[in-house]
Amino acid sequence: ETGVTQTPRHLVMGMTNKKSLKCEQHLGHNAMYWYKQSAKKPLELMFVYSLEERVENNSVPSRFSPECPNSSHLFLHLHTLQPEDSALYLCASSRSTGQLQETQYFGPGTRLLVL
Amino acid sequence: KQEVTQIPAALSVPEGENLVLNCSFTDSAIYNLQWFRQDPGKGLTSLLLIQSSQREQTSGRLNASLDKSSGRSTLYIAASQPGDSATYLCAVRLNTGFQKLVFGTGTRLLVSP
Numbered sequence: 001e002t003g004v005t006q007t008p009r010h011l012v013m014g015m016t017n018k019k020s021l022k023c024e025q026h027l028g029h030n031a032m033y034w035y036k037q038s039a040k041k042p043l044e045l046m047f048v049y050s051l052e053e054r055v056e057n058n059s060v061p062s063r064f065s066p067e068c069p070n071s072s073h074l075f076l077h078l079h080t081l082q083p084e085d086s087a088l089y090l091c092a093s094s095r096s097t098g099q100l101q102e103t104q105y106f107g108p109g110t111r112l113l114v115l
Numbered sequence: 116k117q118e119v120t121q122i123p124a125a126l127s128v129p130e131g132e133n134l135v136l137n138c139s140f141t142d143s144a145i146y147n148l149q150w151f152r153q154d155p156g157k158g159l160t161s162l163l164l165i166q167s168s169q170r171e172q173t174s175g176r177l178n179a180s181l182d183k184s185s186g187r188s189t190l191y192i193a194a195s196q197p198g199d200s201a202t203y204l205c206a207v208r209l210n211t212g213f214q215k216l217v218f219g220t221g222t223r224l225l226v227s228p
């Protein structure tokens with residue numbers, strides 16, 4: 001158990017649907033991350049929140065909308081997605097990004113299929 | 116732009132073999148390098164972290180080396196076991212800007228009994 005949980009674990013949605021991915025960390029960390037892992041591509045950093053403020057938006061389309069209501073929870077709201085958005089979405093957490101040596105702890109991911 | 120490459124993309128070996136996974140990166144301005152393991156349907160687990168000033172790190176049967184000047188790292192697995200079957204990811208932490216992790220595409224390892 002990594003201390004980072006994600007729900008749902010699997011999600012199938014149509015291009016007109018609206019859904020949300022949830023991440024929760026029980027490690028007392030104050031930085032949280034969303035990554036996208038597509039087939040045969042490296043993990044791509046999408047968003048970073050530090051102390052509940054977004055500090056990194058890696059040129060992600062607006063159909064992905066993150067939300068960090070507190071340091072333990074992170075959401076990724078999805079709407080009007082495209083089939084190429086199908087991927088494994090991984091959440092991670094760490095201590096403050098001001099400390100260079102912090103290790104990121106990953107959740108199990110949400111496998112998303114967009115039809 | 117930092118790019119991380121891992122070779123081979125897939126590897127299949129019989130149990131007991133010693134094996135080497137390779138990672139190369141294009142920009143030597145890194146803060147550290149990390150090796151992760153990813154099991155199917157699961158997240159990433161950190162295996163070893165090497166600071167840019169270090170040459171190697173060891174944990175049990177795993178040994179990771181770093182040659183920053185040539186942009187290379189290797190992960191050595193001794194006496195491989197079926198439980199080692201997983202995808203192994205290499206990631207470098209940038210030394211500039213936000214210091215984010217840049218990942219390779221991974222090596223998928225299968226160790227047969």
